[in-house]
Amino acid sequence: MNDLCFAIGILSWRGYDSLENSLKSYKKNGLSQMTKYKFVCLPEYTQEGIKIAEKYNYEPILVNENLGILRGFKKLAEKMPKGPLLLLENDLELIENKKTTYNEIKKSIDLLYEPNVIQIRLRSTIKPGDPFVGKGKYKKYWSNNPQSYLKRIFRPFKAKRLIGDSIYVLENPEKRHPSKIKRLSDGFFLVSSSILPWTNQSILVDKTKYLEIIIKKAESIKSSRGPTGFKNVEVELNSTWWRKNEFKIIVAPGLFTHKRLSDRGY
Numbered sequence: 001m002n003d004l005c006f007a008i009g010i011l012s013w014r015g016y017d018s019l020e021n022s023l024k025s026y027k028k029n030g031l032s033q034m035t036k037y038k039f040v041c042l043p044e045y046t047q048e049g050i051k052i053a054e055k056y057n058y059e060p061i062l063v064n065e066n067l068g069i070l071r072g073f074k075k076l077a078e079k080m081p082k083g084p085l086l087l088l089e090n091d092l093e094l095i096e097n098k099k100t101t102y103n104e105i106k107k108s109i110d111l112l113y114e115p116n117v118i119q120i121r122l123r124s125t126i127k128p129g130d131p132f133v134g135k136g137k138y139k140k141y142w143s144n145n146p147q148s149y150l151k152r153i154f155r156p157f158k159a160k161r162l163i164g165d166s167i168y169v170l171e172n173p174e175k176r177h178p179s180k181i182k183r184l185s186d187g188f189f190l191v192s193s194s195i196l197p198w199t200n201q202s203i204l205v206d207k208t209k210y211l212e213i214i215i216k217k218a219e220s221i222k223s224s225r226g227p228t229g230f231k232n233v234e235v236e237l238n239s240t241w242w243r244k245n246e247f248k249i250i251v252a253p254g255l256f257t258h259k260r261l262s263d264r265g266y
Contacts, residue, residue: 004102005083006109006204007037009076010058012090013066016048017261019090023056030098031255032056034105040090041076043067068230069200074215082207084109086122091260092202095127101255107186108204111250118193118213118247120204122255125168129258134165142166142176161243164196167251184250193247198237202256217241 008031012019019040026032040053041061053060061079063072077085086105094101108120123129141151141159152159163180166173167189174183182190198214205214218236 003036004034004105004109006035006086006105007080007083008032008035008039008058008086008088009073009080010040010088010090011043011069011072011076012040012049013043013072015090015260015262016046016052018259019049020052021259021261022088022090022093023052023058025094027056029094029096029101031094031101031105032058034102037081039076039080041072041079043072066230069232070215070218070230070236073200073233074211077207077210077215080207084112084204085207085210086204087200087210088202088256089200091258092123092256093129093259094255095124095257096255103186104252104255105204107188108250108252111184111188112204112206114248114250116246116248117250118205118209119198119249121199121202121249121251122204123199123202124254124257125251126254127257128168128254132168132258134162135168138162138165138169161195161197164191164249164251167191187253189251191249191251193245193249194243196249196251198234198242200233201258202254 010019032038038058039061040058041063042049042053043063043066045060045062050060061076063075067075073087108122111117112120141148141162163177166177167181170176173189174181180191180195184190214233218231218233221236221239223231223236
């Protein structure tokens with residue numbers, strides 16, 4: 001398999017056992033062999049983190065202090081080359097084989113540069129891992145029972161915002177929500193940011209758009225602090241701005257599952 005035109009970037013604050021498990025899966029399933037541009041950002045780094053990154057031939061980006069999620073991903077993206085960036089946290093295990101991984105990454109790179117596409121989601125739609133709260137929220141509003149029906153009647157805007165999560169619940173979400181979800185080829189779906197929030201989990205983004213649109217907007221928004229006392233992008237972009245812009249989001253069948261092996265303190 002040939003190299004693909006993208007870079008891999010992992011944000012790893014603590015959680016080095018999760019990091020090693022993820023990197024091992026990337027090597028086993030071929031992801032690490034698909035590009036020569038591979039980075040691990042290590043806020044509050046230790047020698048253990050450096051050794052793990054170098055063991056799997058990832059370039060460590062060393063930071064003395066904890067930056068939080070927003071500033072950590074910003075630092076990571078700034079150090080990466082222009083073009084498509086696969087951004088990951090350290091506890092995202094690759095669960096598909098080499099052929100599937102290659103084909104999905106290749107197709108995602110092509111789709112990333114369709115008009116107004118802001119991100120490709122690559123977290124598995126079948127095995128997303130825990131926690132994944134979107135599935136439960138969707139079922140509360142869109143199950144076929146009287147309680148869900150009343151929720152949709154009394155909170156129609158909330159119900160609309162949850163439609164995108166049907167992709168993780170239904171086999172044919174485009175049939176339940178034909179005006180909001182479009183099925184593309186090979187199990188990919190196209191939706192609007194009006195019905196699906198921003199996620200930091202397993203995403204392919206364009207470096208320029210990510211830094212100049214997403215990070216810049218998240219930095220400008222005043223918000224309550226996240227779990228570690230820092231902005232995290234997802235909270236800041238859970239906003240009217242995000243929904244009204246109607247960016248295009250593409251949900252791939254997915255390659256990664258969330259698998260945290262130890263507590264990081266929050």
